[in-house]
Amino acid sequence: MKFYLQICLTLLFSLPLFSQNTYYLEGKLGKSTIFMEITEYDNNYIEGNYFYQKSLKDIRLNGKFNEATYVLFFGNDYGEEEYQEKFELLKTTNDFSGKWKNKAGKTIAVQLKKIDFNKYNSLNNQEIENNLDLVKLSLLNFTQDSISTYKNQEIIWLKETHCNAPFFRLGKTFSEETKKNINTILAKTHTEMTLNQLSCSSPFSYNEGNGIEYSISIGFLNDNLLGYQIFSSYFCGGAHPDFGGEGNLIDMHTGKNYDIDSILAFDKSVTSYGDENFEQFSTYRATFFAPKLFKLINQNEKFGTSNNEDDYCDYTENEIWDFPQWNFTEKGIEFTPVFARVARSCEMAFLVDFEKLKPFKNPSFPYTL
Template sequence: MKKGLIILLLFPIVAWSQAYAGYVGKIPIHLEISINENDDDPTKGRLDGCYFYDSKLISIPLSGVFDNDNYTMVDGYHYFEDSVNDADEVFNLQKNGNQLIGTLKLKEDTFKVVLTKTEEDPIDDYRDPKLTFIKDSVSTYQDKQLVWFHEKYSGAQLFRLGNGFTQQQRETFNLKLDSLHLEDATGALDCNSWFELSHTIHLVDSQFISFRKSYSVYCGGAHPSHGTVGYTFDLTTLKLIDTIETLYPEVDFFKLLKDKYQDETDEFQDECDVFTEASNWDYKQWNLTPKGVNLTPSYPHAMTACEDDYFLSYDEISKD
């Protein structure tokens, strides 16, 4: 199994993953764990992985330890090695042949657990084929319709092209939107701590669809992730446009933005090197609008607060 989470330790380890399916009480679950043996004592080591209830499909991270055939795991977001059994959610399991048998303590309640080893990948073979897109609503832009869907288990939303677009446009871009929607849905299910997405439609006309995805995500670690991703579909060429320079190859966007917006007295611009460090614009996000282009510089993870929008009208661009 390839989804196991491997934790880097300060001593050598040997690791492999195992998948199980079975029950907590009467509720069916799938579990996958990565077993990390201590190199100097393979009867002991670390456990990392996740499980999900079959009715929800939302992954719950696990971390813990094993000693011979005894496995102890807790919610991975609240794992402290010296107080494993004090956690609110604790698996105490014993390996018996191809089974793990024991209990799950959830706060004051305790449930019997019986799990059987399976060759089925819990994510690829069981969870992902169950993901389902359900129609919500329709947004109309003149004669063109965007049809909104949500994924049943994750709640992730995204649109598809509907009436008003040609069959070729729908076939081409709806496949891309299916893929983007699936990525968002699996991301939300994999990260059950904090996973927020929203979409803003900036332009729908006879030539382009341009929209932005904003995200705020925390899946463990020191800091959450925030940011935006822009998408622009060319309805004529049937291609996703990666860079604004594809449409305006002769335009120096950094120079235009700097000439329009640079203010040497602005503390925000100074702290973020908005217009003094051109490399901040190398991987800029952008979107077309009816009146011009929104552009956003790109910063390292710890500096995403510096990412702000700057607008150039089509007249300003055409003068360059």
């Protein structure tokens, strides 16, 4: 499952250079076990990342290498001034040794060797963005936090001990078969959220395990479907914080997660994101999805074209409805238009009730609206 925001964890500070070699390492920083990644780029530039076994939170590095000598910094652009941490390493084959320093002058020995990934297995076939996530998967620890109810059904909330990433599972009021099928899917989502949180860092600030503020809301539940939204407000480095929501609708029998185009079809040319013909998908969204969705919403809202140059919340612009966020609820589907960054404060949810959406139900969607 790919989040709407994708958490923007690709470093905005990375230079547009081509990578050459990447080393995945494990070993000791003094008495502490650490895991590290070092990637070489053109012009002898390197980027790195490491985490302690006890915390799992990424610490981003960058620096320079010259033949077998590697110098990486945290807290500065590979400069000698104002850095928080510094690694001075010597490479022999694929092993590294050297020392770590902090800005106070403390020095600790470092010994690293190539990771044998054969001893790490992907949990529940979890999709990973980085090889070091395989290590983290073996060290995650989910524990029960609280229990709530939704429509008289038990919802169990779990947390992960290394960071702030709450999420839920189905409780004892559900059948064993349903729990087995759906909780496996929910666990994979929770693991992805946790890995995102642990990776939410920059070369200039430490990851405290709360850079992404998750808000989870269950909006729909019956014998056939489970609807929920994951809203994320995040700052993982870069110029600005950001936020976004992702709607989910899971089939309680098959585990299928329906996207909005599997639920609604405003034209027979409907297609889904991820299909091979992205141009067809974009054309459908711009030509049919956006204008017809706006028409449904505007029946209640009565938006008019703004003549005020200072009013940038113009809800009549077609493109803001091309790829809206959505949330399946008991009353209908909420749609949130997506504005340019300068107007993100304009984003708010608009509910379209099921009665208005019924004529546009995708014929392949197996349930009534």
